[in-house]
Amino acid sequence: xxxxxxxxxxxxxxxxxxxxxxxxxxxxxxxxxxxxxxxxxxxxxxxxxxxxxxxxxxxxxxxxxxxxxxxxxxxxxxxxxxxxxxxxxxxxxxxxxxxxxxxxxxxxxxxxxxxxxxxxxxxxxxxxxxxxxxxxxxxxxxxxxxxxxxxxxxxxxxxxxxxxxxxxxxxxxxxxxxxxxxxxxxxxxxxxxxxxxxxxxxxxxxxxxxxxxxxxxxxxxxxxxxxxxxxxxxxxxxxxxxxxxxxxxxxxxxxxxxxxxxxxxxxxxxxxxxxxxxxxxxxxxxxxxxxxxxxxxxxxxxxxxxxxxxxxxxxxxxxxxxxxxxxxxxxxxxxxxxxxxxxxxxxxxxxxxxxxxxxxxxxxxxxxxxxxxxxxxxxxxxxxxxxxxxxxxxxxxxxxxxxxxx
Amino acid sequence: xxxxxxxxxxxxxxxxxxxxxxxxxxxxxxxxxxxxxxxxxxxxxxxxxxxxxxxxxxxxxxxxxxxxxxxxxxxxxxxxxxxxxxxxxxxxxxxxxxxxxxxxxxxxxxxxxxxxxxxxxxxxxxxxxxxxxxxxxxxxxxxxxxxxxxxxxxxxxxxxxxxxxxxxxxxxxxxxxxxxxxxxxxxxxxxxxxxxxxxxxxxxxxxxxxxxxxxxxxxxxxxxxxxxxxxxxxxxxxxxxxxxxxxxxxxxxxxxxxxxxxxxxxxxxxxxxxxxxxxxxxxxxxxxxxxxxxxxxxxxxxxxx
Numbered sequence: 001x002x003x004x005x006x007x008x009x010x011x012x013x014x015x016x017x018x019x020x021x022x023x024x025x026x027x028x029x030x031x032x033x034x035x036x037x038x039x040x041x042x043x044x045x046x047x048x049x050x051x052x053x054x055x056x057x058x059x060x061x062x063x064x065x066x067x068x069x070x071x072x073x074x075x076x077x078x079x080x081x082x083x084x085x086x087x088x089x090x091x092x093x094x095x096x097x098x099x100x101x102x103x104x105x106x107x108x109x110x111x112x113x114x115x116x117x118x119x120x121x122x123x124x125x126x127x128x129x130x131x132x133x134x135x136x137x138x139x140x141x142x143x144x145x146x147x148x149x150x151x152x153x154x155x156x157x158x159x160x161x162x163x164x165x166x167x168x169x170x171x172x173x174x175x176x177x178x179x180x181x182x183x184x185x186x187x188x189x190x191x192x193x194x195x196x197x198x199x200x201x202x203x204x205x206x207x208x209x210x211x212x213x214x215x216x217x218x219x220x221x222x223x224x225x226x227x228x229x230x231x232x233x234x235x236x237x238x239x240x241x242x243x244x245x246x247x248x249x250x251x252x253x254x255x256x257x258x259x260x261x262x263x264x265x266x267x268x269x270x271x272x273x274x275x276x277x278x279x280x281x282x283x284x285x286x287x288x289x290x291x292x293x294x295x296x297x298x299x300x301x302x303x304x305x306x307x308x309x310x311x312x313x314x315x316x317x318x319x320x321x322x323x324x325x326x327x328x329x330x331x332x333x334x335x336x337x338x339x340x341x342x343x344x345x346x347x348x349x350x351x352x353x354x355x356x357x358x359x360x361x362x363x364x365x366x367x368x369x370x371x372x373x374x375x376x377x378x379x380x381x382x383x384x385x386x387x388x389x390x391x392x393x394x395x396x397x398x399x400x401x402x403x404x405x406x
Numbered sequence: 407x408x409x410x411x412x413x414x415x416x417x418x419x420x421x422x423x424x425x426x427x428x429x430x431x432x433x434x435x436x437x438x439x440x441x442x443x444x445x446x447x448x449x450x451x452x453x454x455x456x457x458x459x460x461x462x463x464x465x466x467x468x469x470x471x472x473x474x475x476x477x478x479x480x481x482x483x484x485x486x487x488x489x490x491x492x493x494x495x496x497x498x499x500x501x502x503x504x505x506x507x508x509x510x511x512x513x514x515x516x517x518x519x520x521x522x523x524x525x526x527x528x529x530x531x532x533x534x535x536x537x538x539x540x541x542x543x544x545x546x547x548x549x550x551x552x553x554x555x556x557x558x559x560x561x562x563x564x565x566x567x568x569x570x571x572x573x574x575x576x577x578x579x580x581x582x583x584x585x586x587x588x589x590x591x592x593x594x595x596x597x598x599x600x601x602x603x604x605x606x607x608x609x610x611x612x613x614x615x616x617x618x619x620x621x622x623x624x625x626x627x628x629x630x631x632x633x634x635x636x637x638x639x640x641x642x643x644x645x646x647x648x649x650x651x652x653x654x655x656x657x658x659x660x661x662x663x664x665x666x667x668x669x670x671x672x673x674x675x676x677x678x679x680x681x682x683x684x685x686x687x688x689x690x691x692x693x694x695x696x697x698x699x700x701x702x703x704x705x706x707x708x709x710x711x
Contacts, residue, residue: 071679075461092462095462096463096464097464189660190657191657237568238548238567239547239548239549241571241661242571242656242659251549256549369462376677377673377678381658381659382661384659384660385660387660388571388572388573391661
């Protein structure tokens with residue numbers, strides 16, 4: 001008895017020593033910024049000054065392999081304690097049991113009431129728990145060259161027909177060498193281009209990811225509309241099937257395309273290149289409705305985190321007034337707090353207006369595990385095959401429908 | 407001398423044992439490392455290929471036998487990728503070989519600056535694949551690319567061609583890139599072979615009145631055939647497995663038009679996180695490549711001996 005008591009005492013002493021040596025809790029945080037310089041440093045040092053005893057190890061992971069790295073690190077048992085995450089990854093992360101529910105913590109948090117309406121609903125988990133804490137958002141809209149529209153006497157397109165007509169007129173030879181040098185629309189045929197496709201297809205009445213939602217006439221007509229713009233009207237640059245973000249924004253800034261779809265994150269870059277010549281409006285109404293993509297970004301605490309309280313404190317800090325503004329000044333996106341949104345001056349007003357005007361018909365992709373494959377392989381591969389005439393518009397829609405309804 | 411003295415002082419059986427163990431002991435570090443980083447992952451891949459192994463479903467890993475392999479045979483993309491792999495190897499290796507042979511014959515001539523030319527020729531081989539990929543993406547670019555610009559100025563084409571975005575040209579455009587990257591390897595290997603052929607053979611042949619062509623056919627080719635067999639074998643294995651240049655230039659697109667089997671296996675495992683199916687593709691391809699190598703060595707290896 002005596003012996004076991006002394007063993008217990010020894011163990012307790014060791015435990016105390018151990019935790020004393022480990023007084024500083026480290027939170028490993030993964031994020032991705034396009035911005036090459038490290039804007040996290042200021043936020044980290046301010047947080048650490050406020051919360052002595054917590055150390056933040058923030059690591060910028062390159063976007064192209066962000067999720068590959070995240071999933072493999074979770075399987076390998078070396079996941080970060082908290083990370084920036086998008087909605088399309090949530091069903092998989094929940095299925096893996098990798099996320100920590102935040103409901104109780106959010107309920108007890110003062111900052112919760114400052115988060116914009118609906119954002120918690122939009123980011124709810126597939127099982128009804130709240131795993132995500134929103135940190136920034138964007139909505140996709142149409143960028144257009146105001147100067148070219150004016151020159152040709154065009155109005156910003158309200159419907160898909162307007163859009164097509166404008167694109168055909170804008171596709172032309174401007175320097176008289178007999179070759180086209182401006183294309184109407186910069187279409188993103190590579191990974192990430194489902195947003196462009198969605199605005200021209202998912203907007204149509206009856207189009208959805210449910211059974212029969214993509215194989216009906218309206219949805220097939222939508223995909224056919226996209227294919228025709230490329231094959232028949234030739235209003236996309238010939239490289240469109242392979243083009244990604246870099247090529248699409250690069251061509252628009254260089255004046256090779258007159259319209260494209262992206263979000264406010266690229267607004268300041270576009271203005272730097274084109275000044276007042278670039279403006280923005282909502283995506284056109286296609287086939288009876290409008291659809292644009294809601295670009296979300298949240299933070300989450302992982303179930304494997306060694307100190308979940310410290311990790312929560314850090315992500316709550318990022319979504320609080322002032323800090324959230326600073327965070328979004330680095331990423332060029334929009335703050336999720338009401339207080340920071342009220343006095344937001346980073347972007348020219350016309351882009352903020354286009355974003356706000358797009359909110360009523362902004363949607364997210366299905367909250368399902370298949371969505372990752374849709375984004376990463378199924379959509380780009382089948383869109384490219386449809387654009388290059390290897391499969392028909394109907395076959396493309398069938399492939400995507402089959403992915404979601406097997 | 408001292409070695410034998412010491413050894414003979416030991417009981418003879420221990421000395422014999424030590425002598426037998428020593429080579430293994432010396433080899434073991436290398437063998438252990440190879441086992442750990444080559445054979446263990448190979449066995450793991452074989453094991454995974456027999457399972458439903460999807461990384462994001464860690465609780466649903468189950469043994470499925472050969473299901474993944476049958477699925478591959480019924481998978482349209484598998485056959486498309488296999489066809490591309492055959493074109494990929496079948497065009498790249500002969501072009502590299504031919505270009506390498508011509509380069510080596512040129513570099514074997516006497517001319518001023520020859521050492522410099524020999525050093526420069528190795529550059530494509532020495533550049534990292536990612537750099538080569540990015541460089542050629544720009545060369546092929548349909549708006550700013552130098553290839554289109556050149557062909558337009560020469561009036562060979564009327565409109566710029568989206569080389570990498572057109573499924574009819576994308577694969578061949580990448581094959582050209584890879585040919586450019588790999589021909590210096592052949593050039594250097596063949597050059598070494600050429601220099602081992604004694605000059606006296608050529609002198610004797612020309613005294614007998616043999617033409618240049620006959621000298622090439624009867625002296626040069628047999629002289630470098632050993633080198634050729636090895637170089638072709640090595641390059642076939644490397645080119646078959648190389649996905650880096652394709653991955654950088656098109657990522658497999660447009661559609662499946664630049665998918666090769668190793669790339670398809672990689673995309674399945676790394677992007678779709680389906681390690682079971684990805685591994686079965688990799689295992690299948692390894693078996694096929696092994697078959698090609700065995701047939702090649704039996705046929706060609708025997709002839710040259």
